[in-house]
Amino acid sequence: MTERIAAAVLILAFTAVAQTAPSTDKQVPLVADKAATATKLEPGSFKALGNYGGWWNNITEVEKDAFIDGFTTAMARANSVAVGVSEATMKEVKPGAANFNDKFYEVMDLRIIGQTFNFNLDKPLKPRLDEFYKDPLNVRIPVQLAMDYVRDEMSGKKTAGQLLDELNDWRKIVNH
Numbered sequence: 001m002t003e004r005i006a007a008a009v010l011i012l013a014f015t016a017v018a019q020t021a022p023s024t025d026k027q028v029p030l031v032a033d034k035a036a037t038a039t040k041l042e043p044g045s046f047k048a049l050g051n052y053g054g055w056w057n058n059i060t061e062v063e064k065d066a067f068i069d070g071f072t073t074a075m076a077r078a079n080s081v082a083v084g085v086s087e088a089t090m091k092e093v094k095p096g097a098a099n100f101n102d103k104f105y106e107v108m109d110l111r112i113i114g115q116t117f118n119f120n121l122d123k124p125l126k127p128r129l130d131e132f133y134k135d136p137l138n139v140r141i142p143v144q145l146a147m148d149y150v151r152d153e154m155s156g157k158k159t160a161g162q163l164l165d166e167l168n169d170w171r172k173i174v175n176h
Helices: 003-019 031-037 043-048 052-058 061-090 100-116 126-132 143-155 160-174
Strands: none
Touching: 043 052, 052 126, 052 143, 061 100, 061 126, 061 143, 126 143, 143 160
């Protein structure tokens, strides 16, 4: 991977993390509310223990919407950066130049990477994510992979067989 691609991927990763960070705008609960929820496990605890389904199923609908919005916004930005860098690099691709193949493949790599960040769908993700995490075999699958799975399923990017193979591979890894 060239230095330019590596730098772009690093920037995209930081953008995604920053965009999906939890909000600090939550109201402080009343003392009575704190006592009532003292025995309830916080959603973040599930995530910290690798139970992403427990986390997803214990956050509010508003928090789910905010997470999906932040995630898809970050992915749209990452896609835009990857496409922009690939277009700028394409201007450097000159047929017959000694570095033609290197530059051409750099452009293609960036476009492929950019597509992994494309979450433009005409249907909402939340109902399908809710369904995904109802399956006990999926609760340890990180939400980023669940988002990819749901996107690919909804967009038809992969066949049912490809999706099942991918899901089974993830399940083997996380449920070892």
